[in-house]
Amino acid sequence: DKLTIQTSTNAYDVLVGGGLRHQFLDYLDQSYDDVLVITDSNVESLYLQDVLTTLSSVKRVNYTVVPAGEASKNGRVYFDLLTEAINMGLDRHGLIIALGGGMIGDLAGFVAATFMRGVDYLQMPTTILAHDSSVGGKVAINHPEGKNLIGSFYPPKAVIYDVETLHTIPQTEIRSGYAEIAKHSMIHSPSFWTDINQVSLEKPLNETWLIRDLIRGIEVKAKIVEQDEREANVRQFLNFGHTLGHALEAELGYGVYTHGEAVAIGMLFAMELSQQYFGNRLPVDAFLQWLKTNHYPIQVANLSITALMNRMKRDKKAKQQRIQMVLLKELGMPVVEEIDDVTIKDALQLFLRKLV
Ligand code: NAD
Numbered sequence: 555d556k557l558t559i560q561t562s563t564n565a566y567d568v569l570v571g572g573g574l575r576h577q578f579l580d581y582l583d584q585s586y587d588d589v590l591v592i593t594d595s596n597v598e599s600l601y602l603q604d605v606l607t608t609l610s611s612v613k614r615v616n617y618t619v620v621p622a623g624e625a626s627k628n629g630r631v632y633f634d635l636l637t638e639a640i641n642m643g644l645d646r647h648g649l650i651i652a653l654g655g656g657m658i659g660d661l662a663g664f665v666a667a668t669f670m671r672g673v674d675y676l677q678m679p680t681t682i683l684a685h686d687s688s689v690g691g692k693v694a695i696n697h698p699e700g701k702n703l704i705g706s707f708y709p710p711k712a713v714i715y716d717v718e719t720l721h722t723i724p725q726t727e728i729r730s731g732y733a734e735i736a737k738h739s740m741i742h743s744p745s746f747w748t749d750i751n752q753v754s755l756e757k758p759l760n761e762t763w764l765i766r767d768l769i770r771g772i773e774v775k776a777k778i779v780e781q782d783e784r785e786a787n788v789r790q791f792l793n794f795g796h797t798l799g800h801a802l803e804a805e806l807g808y809g810v811y812t813h814g815e816a817v818a819i820g821m822l823f824a825m826e827l828s829q830q831y832f833g834n835r836l837p838v839d840a841f842l843q844w845l846k847t848n849h850y851p852i853q854v855a856n857l858s859i860t861a862l863m864n865r866m867k868r869d870k871k872a873k874q875q876r877i878q879m880v881l882l883k884e885l886g887m888p889v890v891e892e893i894d895d896v897t898i899k900d901a902l903q904l905f906l907r908k909l910v
């Protein structure tokens with residue numbers, strides 16, 4: 555399957571299929587003499603060799619492995635990668651391949667964006683969550699003061715999504731990625747959500763459904779970023795569930811819940827608040843049931859409401875400390891609303907009690 559994404563500067567293809575790591579060179583619209591593959595220590599042992607074999611016709615291929623985990627998305631690792639690129643003699647006509655999940659995509663993508671003011675790169679996502687992160691052109695590293703604070707908008711030359719690599723991702727990462735698919739469904743349409751609601755996340759995943767859901771998730775994201783590449787308006791809808799989600803991740807400690815697991819709770823809250831705000835009916839109970847059936851962790855009742863609120867006020871969307879949230883007028887109709895502190899506080903109190 556192939557989708558094409560239009561950006562202000564170029565168009566790129568997103569290819570989704572089984573076994574693409576063995577044949578992706580055929581899909582590039584130019585050839586390269588110099589390639590640097592960047593991957594992490596988990597993905598290395600699983601898929602690096604296959605990718606290197608596929609690259610065997612390329613004149614010069616180098617690779618570099620960073621430790622798995624979000625901690626590698628930092629300034630030092632970033633700078634070391636630049637040093638490696640310089641030492642191997644990579645020039646402006648070379649290619650960087652980001653082989654891994656969203657961490658590698660963001661990190662290697664930022665290296666590509668900044669090395670010699672930008673070299674070509676490929677996203678080769680290997681997690682479900684990376685259906686989200688590999689599309690849209692946002693690349694970044696973290697700063698000790700906050701996640702993704704240093705970054706750029708820099709679209710890849712192509713996204714090569716080999717769904718066979720998803721067989722090996724751990725259960726928590728399946729939950730994390732499917733939460734973002736659920737997000738794409740809810741901001742898009744009732745029918746997309748109805749399909750997700752039927753999906754069981756127990757291994758082995760239903761491959762046909764997985765591919766269907768990844769492609770639809772990518773389509774939703776693509777449509778939004780094509781309209782608003784730099785997040786001036788509709789791209790904010792992609793933050794559905796993220797206002798509380800990010801606050802939970804930070805308050806629990808990063809890595810305690812995966813990103814998507816935290817966002818899932820955030821979506822549930824945003825749905826509750828939407829119902830209260832618009833007086834509409836959303837599938838809150840069905841979503842909660844789906845989360846429980848699929849063993850999403852939802853133990854957050856003992857967190858401090860004040861601490862969560864303070865974090866929500868520091869959200870990138872907040873305006874002068876006033877919390878902006880993506881709500882749903884109905885399924886498939888997201889809107890951004892400024893919500894006053896008292897409303898949020900009361901709603902959070904009720905919500906956390908409900909999750910006990
Ligand atoms: P990740 O890249 O850290 O991968 C999660 C874990 O799975 C890691 O331990 C990794 O080594 C392992 N893994 C990856 N592929 C595997 C495979 N095929 N088999 C077995 N294990 C595998 O995390 P992620 O959840 O993919 O991505 C999270 C990152 O994405 C965060 O840094 C987040 O900021 C970023 N992100 C970016 C955007 C964007 O638009 N740029 C959007 C969402 C998230």
Ligand code: ZN
Nearest residue numbers: 734796813817
């Ligand atoms: Zn997210």
